[in-house]
Amino acid sequence: MNPTLLLAATNPGEQIVFWVCATLAVLGALGMLLSKKPVHSALFVAFTMINLAILYVSLQAPFLGMIQIIVYTGAVMMLFVFVMMIVGVDASDSLVETIKGQRLAAIILVVSFAALLIGAIINGLQGAAAPSLDVANTVDGGNVQGIARLIFTDYIIAFEVVSAVLIVAAMGAMMLTHRERYRPKPTQEQMSRARFQRFAATGQLPGNLPPAGTFARHNAIDTPALLPDGSVAVESVPDPLQERGDTRAPSVEDITEVAEISEGESVVIEDGVVEDLGDEK
């Protein structure tokens, strides 16, 4: 065997990278398979893909490693997570088997399939020493340039077809998720009229609700806002909290302080600084 080939085959750094990243990639794939929630599955797959990217870089394919991180972990898996937000994060698997014994049959099938594959690989490759890509990666000036030369010369037709596939896929996604509007969109004028009619009918205020915690000592969501005259605006606390009775009572100091401010008196802030708000009126 050529001594340089032997050196490339027993590079200790590559061995460490392979064993660490291969273990983590398989663990990530198993996590995808076994986790109940789809969000956890997505994160496990993203983890597997980052490990595969590291393996690509150690296989002298730095361009593909970067593309793997950008396209797969950055775009594809995040698209999965976005769709999960639409479809519902809690849509976990049902454990009912539709076909009887399907799970057991699937596992037996997959284990024998994997045994067949691995046996064929070991038999066929026989520990073939890997020649390095040093020549191919330098003859055009680099890995990216080498791939670019192949794409734009030998594989130009495949490249054009793939670009058409991408455009068709984007248009197809738009077509599939498009929803026809059956009634015209309400204009601003119509919405305003509806708000005031609702005010006349039910007494619901047409303006914005005061945000929780305004003028109060706590800006937590359960603290009702204080109106400028010092009264308490109960509707500033979100409805679910009101229903549960989780509304915090505003302190008496807050109410008197707001009343004093609106009357134009000087107010002592807690750390001793005197602010005379009355002069600014």
Next chain:
Amino acid sequence: MTTDHYVILSAILFSIGVTGVLIRRNAIVVFMSVELMLNAANLAFVAFARQQGNLTGQTIAFFVMVVAAAEVVVGLAILVTIHRTRRSASVDEPNLLKY
């Protein structure tokens, strides 16, 4: 590291992907398993590219990534449409055509 280590890793990842497609019922997880299988094929391509000493395998892996991205876009759009009409992401739900 010899090529067969990488190809065996690729075979293991592919088998896990097949298992996911066969036993998981959530369509999104089935999709992720398909992605895992595509990635396993890519790993084999890249490993064989180094074995052969030229960049053709890496170019093919690049094309596989592009096609996989397009496939994910269309597949997830179909999933969103199914969810809109059936309120479900399970691959067992569309079996009602039988009845």
